[in-house]
Amino acid sequence: MKKCLRCLCQAPLSAKIGILLIISYSFVAIFAPWLAPYGETEVVGDGYAAWSPEFWLGTDNLGRDVLSRLIYGARNTISIAFVTTILAFVVGGLAGLMAAIKGGWIDQGLSRVVDILMAIPQLIFALLILSVVGTNAVSLILVIALLDATRVFRLSRAVAMNVVVQDFVEAARLRGEGLVWLIWREVLPNTLPPLVAEFGLRFCFVFLFISALSFLGLGIQPPTADWGSMVRENAVMISFGDFTPLLPAMAVALLTIGVNFVVDWVLHKTSGLKG
Amino acid sequence: MSVLKLLGQRIALGIFSLFAVSVIVFLAVGMLPGDIAEAMLGQSATPETVAALRTQLGMDQMPLQRFISWFGQLLQGDLGVSLANQRPIADLISTRLGNTLLLAAFAAIVSVPIALTLGILTALYRNSWFDRVMNTMALSSVSFPEFFVAYLLILLFSIKLDWLPSMSNISPDSSISEILVSSILPVITLSLVVIAQMMRMTRAALINLLASPYIEMARLKGIRPARIIFHHALPNALAPIVNVVALNLAYLVVGVVVVEVVFVYPGLGQLLVDSVAKRDIPVVQVCCLIFAMTYISLNTLADVLAIASNPRLMHPRG
Numbered sequence: 001m002k003k004c005l006r007c008l009c010q011a012p013l014s015a016k017i018g019i020l021l022i023i024s025y026s027f028v029a030i031f032a033p034w035l036a037p038y039g040e041t042e043v044v045g046d047g048y049a050a051w052s053p054e055f056w057l058g059t060d061n062l063g064r065d066v067l068s069r070l071i072y073g074a075r076n077t078i079s080i081a082f083v084t085t086i087l088a089f090v091v092g093g094l095a096g097l098m099a100a101i102k103g104g105w106i107d108q109g110l111s112r113v114v115d116i117l118m119a120i121p122q123l124i125f126a127l128l129i130l131s132v133v134g135t136n137a138v139s140l141i142l143v144i145a146l147l148d149a150t151r152v153f154r155l156s157r158a159v160a161m162n163v164v165v166q167d168f169v170e171a172a173r174l175r176g177e178g179l180v181w182l183i184w185r186e187v188l189p190n191t192l193p194p195l196v197a198e199f200g201l202r203f204c205f206v207f208l209f210i211s212a213l214s215f216l217g218l219g220i221q222p223p224t225a226d227w228g229s230m231v232r233e234n235a236v237m238i239s240f241g242d243f244t245p246l247l248p249a250m251a252v253a254l255l256t257i258g259v260n261f262v263v264d265w266v267l268h269k270t271s272g273l274k275g
Numbered sequence: 276m277s278v279l280k281l282l283g284q285r286i287a288l289g290i291f292s293l294f295a296v297s298v299i300v301f302l303a304v305g306m307l308p309g310d311i312a313e314a315m316l317g318q319s320a321t322p323e324t325v326a327a328l329r330t331q332l333g334m335d336q337m338p339l340q341r342f343i344s345w346f347g348q349l350l351q352g353d354l355g356v357s358l359a360n361q362r363p364i365a366d367l368i369s370t371r372l373g374n375t376l377l378l379a380a381f382a383a384i385v386s387v388p389i390a391l392t393l394g395i396l397t398a399l400y401r402n403s404w405f406d407r408v409m410n411t412m413a414l415s416s417v418s419f420p421e422f423f424v425a426y427l428l429i430l431l432f433s434i435k436l437d438w439l440p441s442m443s444n445i446s447p448d449s450s451i452s453e454i455l456v457s458s459i460l461p462v463i464t465l466s467l468v469v470i471a472q473m474m475r476m477t478r479a480a481l482i483n484l485l486a487s488p489y490i491e492m493a494r495l496k497g498i499r500p501a502r503i504i505f506h507h508a509l510p511n512a513l514a515p516i517v518n519v520v521a522l523n524l525a526y527l528v529v530g531v532v533v534v535e536v537v538f539v540y541p542g543l544g545q546l547l548v549d550s551v552a553k554r555d556i557p558v559v560q561v562c563c564l565i566f567a568m569t570y571i572s573l574n575t576l577a578d579v580l581a582i583a584s585n586p587r588l589m590h591p592r593g
Binding site: 014115116119120121122123124125127128129130131132134204208211212215216217218228231235238239240241243245246249250252253256257260261264 | 292295296299300303411414415417418419420421422423426427429430434435441525528529532533536547548550551552554556559560562563566567570571574
């Protein structure tokens with residue numbers, strides 16, 4: 001624990017800023033109902049009200065408090081991105097480790113399927129599937145998780161390939177351990193550092209992707225407060241020189257920068273790369 | 276393994292991917308649970324209209340037969356008819372495809388030289404303050420959602436300063452200068468993201484190379500850093516750099532979707548987003564195929580160039 005703290009103190013400024021950002025975003029997301037002055041979808045005044053002591057950041061097109069929606073948006077957008085990333089890692093990571101351990105036709109089959117899925121640009125694939133199944137939170141999570149699982153599969157398989165050829169895995173195999181034991185006790189602990197860094201990067205990617213889809217009107221649907229669709233709903237105000245509609249987009253950008261800074265630092269530390 | 280064999284394999288893989296993608300685009304519609312005609316028409320549809328739409332979509336035929344006739348028509352250039360307004364899809368996309376390609380090409384011409392120069396400079400002066408500043412900026416601009424950058428530019432250049440139009444009103448008869456002026460902001464938006472990525476990748480590729488023994492040797496002989504970069508490192512770094520450029524161009528083609536929507540640019544991306552919202556599936560299929568085709572072709576081209584420009588593969592031993 002002490003070692004961790006010392007390590008944190010020695011982190012570069014950018015990583016410290018990143019950690020601070022992540023902690024404050026999580027705080028806002030978890031305690032949203034207590035922090036927000038008004039309800040998520042509560043209409044509290046006229047549309048497009050200016051900043052005032054009553055509504056700190058004004059109101060949106062339907063007269064809802066922008067600050068409250070921003071705070072609830074943290075909860076909705078971040079949690080959906082987080083769940084999607086975890087799902088992508090469970091599916092892609094397990095498949096990757098299994099392909100590396102089992103080898104043979106399982107590895108070949110999974111790898112070819114992933115090759116083909118990765119040949120299609122992600123946004124295009126997502127749009128194609130969403131146009132058919134319709135846009136709702138569940139299909140959004142499933143589609144994006146599946147698409148990102150392909151990237152996770154590639155990485156976890158590549159990393160695990162270096163581990164499965166080592167003697168301790170061979171020993172475990174000869175002892176007659178099952179697949180679950182091999183994955184959980186032998187391979188996973190030794191592939192963790194690159195996977196953790198990848199988790200951060202994937203999260204950024206998923207987060208930006210969901211925001212972009214919501215901005216296009218094809219992601220999280222109203223009236224749920226979400227940062228991407230908030231920009232879309234209030235974009236008209238930009239042409240009057242108002243910065244307020246861009247606050248949610250800035251919130252997205254800040255969190256992504258924070259996570260990127262931390263991942264950059266972690267990669268730097270674990271890989272020992274200089275430069 | 277000879278170069279020709281490698282190239283042949285890669286191109287064959289590209290063609291196979293194209294075919295696989297068209298199968299997926301086709302299956303995505305056919306394999307889904309429920310009746311697609313009913314889903315598209317919604318609750319209020321009468322059985323007659325559902326049946327009519329099923330016939331129009333060809334749902335009453337066998338899947339394999341349907342795929343063959345759909346694929347055959349595609350190959351002959353018959354893209355089908357839009358469900359929303361019954362117009363031939365070829366008419367809908369012809370001018371839009373040109374606009375999108377123009378936008379992407381314009382962005383590529385701007386971003387590639389800047390990104391390569393910055394990448395080489397940061398690799399040359401790595402760990403200097405210049406490198407650190409550029410890296411932080413690149414990391415930040417990769418983190419920005421595209422629509423954020425786009426609206427910031429609109430706010431600054433078209434509303435506060437009133438220099439450039441915030442919307443790209445391009446019609447088939449607008450002049451070249453009009454088109455150029457109205458695509459400046461979209462091009463800057465697209466370029467910012469691509470430059471950051473290309474710069475980081477170029478820098479990484481060069482730094483990797485600069486760590487190799489023959490560069491060390493050149494340095495020990497006392498050759499100037501600039502000469503090391505241009506005469507020793509760059510020729511060998513060509514393959515990864517060409518690869519980086521092609522990969523980012525592929526990204527560019529897809530990245531236009533969001534940018535087109537922000538700037539109301541009459542391109543293919545906007546048509547795709549509109550059609551997804553209207554669930555005009557034939558149009559979505561064609562647009563997806565075009566985007567996927569461009570993406571796969573550029574990716575294949577990247578690998579082909581990387582193989583072809585690799586000096587070690589050009590002179591196989593034995």
